Every structure is written in C-alpha cells, then in structure tokens.
Amino acid sequence: MNIFHSRLLSVITIFLFSVFAMLVFFGAEVAYPTLAQEEASPTPEPTPEFDQAAAIAKIRDQIKGKEKLPAGEVFKNVKDFAQMPAERILAVMEFGYAKSLGVDCTHCHTPENWASDEKREKKIAREMRAMANKINGELLGSIKEFESRTGRNRPVVNCTTCHRGAVIPATNLGK
Ligand code: HEC
Ligand code: HEC
Structure with a gap:
C-alpha cells in the first residue's frame, strides 16, 4: 500500500466515523419527533378557575x-x-340548578354570556323544567289520595328529587 492509498483510507475512515457520530448525536431528534414537537408547542393555558x-x-x-x-x-x-x-x-340558578346537579354555572353557561343558549345543558335544563312541571301538574296532581294536599304541602318533584347532586341521576343505590 503506497502513501496515497493509506491517506485515502484514513480520509474515508474519518468521514465514516463523522457520519456515524452525527447519527448518534442527532439521532435523538430524528428518533423522537413527537416528543420534540410536544416540547416545542406551548403548554396550553390552564382554564382560569371559575369563581362562582x-x-x-x-x-x-x-x-x-x-x-x-x-x-x-x-x-x-x-x-x-x-x-x-x-x-x-x-x-x-345557584341552589335549584347548580347545587342540585352538583355543578357550577359553567355546566350550562359560558360565563359573561349568560343569555346565550349555545350549551346543550342549558337547553336540556329548560326541557327538564317542563318535564318536572308536567309530572307535578298532570301526574302527581292526579293521584287521588293526594287530593287534600294543596299549597306548600302539595307533592312535588324538582331537580333535586332526581339529581341529588349528580349530573346523571342514579338508577340504583348499589348492593
Ligand atoms: C342546569 C343548568 C344551569 C345551571 C347550572 C345554571 N344555569 Fe343559569 N340558566 C339556565 C337556564 C335554562 C336559563 C334560562 C331560564 C329561562 O328561560 O327562564 C338560565 C338563565 C340564566 C340567566 C339569565 C341570562 C339572560 O340574560 O337571559 C343568568 C344571569 C344565569 N342563568 C346565571 C347563572 C348563574 C350565575 C349560575 C351559577 C350560579 C347559573 N346560571 C347556573 C340554566 C342553568
Ligand atoms: C324525574 C327525574 C328528573 C327530574 C325531576 C329532573 N331531571 Fe334532569 N335528568 C333526569 C334524567 C333521567 C336525565 C338523563 C340522564 C342520562 O343521560 O342518563 C337527566 C339529565 C339532565 C341533564 C343532562 C345531563 C347531561 O349532561 O347529559 C341536565 C342538564 C338536567 N337533567 C337538568 C335538570 C334540571 C335543571 C332539572 C330541574 C328543572 C332536572 N334536570 C330535573 C332526571 C330528572
């Protein structure tokens, strides 16, 4: 092997070694792109605590x-x-609705935009009230044995009767 060949060999060796080193060095970036992206994207703003x-x-x-x-x-x-x-x-709102369901106002409202009907929960709440009125007027009110019970003593269901602090009312009390 002459001097030219041995120089060429060392150049090639150094070149290959550098490529290998670069792969190892930058490999992490290439191998875990999702992690790199997650780190790059800003952490989402925490929703400010709602002060009811x-x-x-x-x-x-x-x-x-x-x-x-x-x-x-x-x-x-x-x-x-x-x-x-x-x-x-x-x-x-505070006791009849929010507390009965075990939620705060934001369950049915976008705060500061109280009049908006954009949330499904608010629309359901209106339907629920209509349902409760129907139960009270047409069904409870027509139970013969309750006929003598009028005024404050009349039998009623309201949001609390069913919800008892839960968004989805229980259908059983466990074993
Ligand atoms: C379970 C759903 C529900 C929850 C929880 C709730 N609301 Fe409501 N809210 C309603 C509904 C339904 C109406 C519309 C009632 C109507 O049509 O008379 C309403 C109407 C209002 C309005 C009238 C807005 C307007 O200009 O028309 C205000 C103010 C309001 N709510 C405030 C609150 C606050 C404050 C809380 C928390 C303490 C709250 N609500 C919790 C369902 C809800
Ligand atoms: C006779 C029992 C009963 C009464 C009274 C009642 N609810 Fe409900 N409510 C239910 C049931 C059952 C569901 C459906 C739960 C499910 O999705 O399985 C429900 C669901 C809801 C939901 C939707 C929950 C969700 O996110 O899917 C809202 C909001 C609600 N009720 C509000 C009210 C309010 C406000 C009142 C009083 C005006 C009320 N309810 C009265 C039984 C009742």
Whole structure:
C-alpha cells in the first residue's frame, strides 16, 4: 500500500466515523419527533378557575335597582322565569340548578354570556323544567289520595328529587 492509498483510507475512515457520530448525536431528534414537537408547542393555558361567588356578585351588581322587576324585563333571554323577580333567578340558578346537579354555572353557561343558549345543558335544563312541571301538574296532581294536599304541602318533584347532586341521576343505590 503506497502513501496515497493509506491517506485515502484514513480520509474515508474519518468521514465514516463523522457520519456515524452525527447519527448518534442527532439521532435523538430524528428518533423522537413527537416528543420534540410536544416540547416545542406551548403548554396550553390552564382554564382560569371559575369563581362562582364572584360571578353571582357581579350579576347582582349589574341588576342593581332592578332586583324586584320581572326577570323578563331585566335579563335578555329568560323564558321560564319571565315573571319571577330578577333577583330570585340567581337563587334558582345557584341552589335549584347548580347545587342540585352538583355543578357550577359553567355546566350550562359560558360565563359573561349568560343569555346565550349555545350549551346543550342549558337547553336540556329548560326541557327538564317542563318535564318536572308536567309530572307535578298532570301526574302527581292526579293521584287521588293526594287530593287534600294543596299549597306548600302539595307533592312535588324538582331537580333535586332526581339529581341529588349528580349530573346523571342514579338508577340504583348499589348492593
Ligand atoms: C342546569 C343548568 C344551569 C345551571 C347550572 C345554571 N344555569 Fe343559569 N340558566 C339556565 C337556564 C335554562 C336559563 C334560562 C331560564 C329561562 O328561560 O327562564 C338560565 C338563565 C340564566 C340567566 C339569565 C341570562 C339572560 O340574560 O337571559 C343568568 C344571569 C344565569 N342563568 C346565571 C347563572 C348563574 C350565575 C349560575 C351559577 C350560579 C347559573 N346560571 C347556573 C340554566 C342553568
Ligand atoms: C324525574 C327525574 C328528573 C327530574 C325531576 C329532573 N331531571 Fe334532569 N335528568 C333526569 C334524567 C333521567 C336525565 C338523563 C340522564 C342520562 O343521560 O342518563 C337527566 C339529565 C339532565 C341533564 C343532562 C345531563 C347531561 O349532561 O347529559 C341536565 C342538564 C338536567 N337533567 C337538568 C335538570 C334540571 C335543571 C332539572 C330541574 C328543572 C332536572 N334536570 C330535573 C332526571 C330528572
């Protein structure tokens, strides 16, 4: 082997060694593209914690002076509770609806956009109220043995009767 050949051999060796080294060095990037992408994409903003008490206080503030007016005149999209004093709607929302289902306002509303009907849960809530009214009026009300029970003593179902703090009411109580 002459000097030219041995130089050529060492050049080739160095070249191959560099290629190998580069593969090892950058291999991680090539081998785990998803990990690299995950690291590159910004961490999603955590949803800001919903402060129900603050939300209610803010609405109370917005309806100041109009608390006793019919809700239909004070709020934008009230159908079920149009005749109810505006301030009472907030109690219905907090205790009758949110607490009964074990949720907060955001289950049915996009906060700050209370009048919107975009959430299916809000639409279902209206249907549920119609259902409960029907049970109370047509079914419970027609049970003969209850005929003497009127006023506050009349038999009723409401959201709490079925939901008891759960979005999906229980159908059995376990064994
Ligand atoms: C289970 C679903 C549900 C939950 C939970 C709920 N709401 Fe509602 N909300 C409704 C429905 C349904 C209406 C419309 C009632 C009607 O048509 O009279 C409504 C209407 C309203 C309105 C009137 C908006 C307008 O301008 O028309 C306000 C304000 C409101 N809710 C606030 C709240 C707040 C505050 C909470 C939490 C404490 C809350 N809601 C929780 C279902 C819900
Ligand atoms: C007679 C029992 C009963 C009463 C009263 C009742 N609900 Fe329901 N509710 C149900 C049942 C059953 C479902 C369906 C659960 C399922 O998906 O399997 C349901 C489902 C719902 C859902 C949808 C849950 C989801 O995310 O799919 C909402 C919202 C709701 N009810 C709100 C209310 C509100 C508000 C009231 C009072 C106005 C009410 N319900 C009264 C039995 C009742």
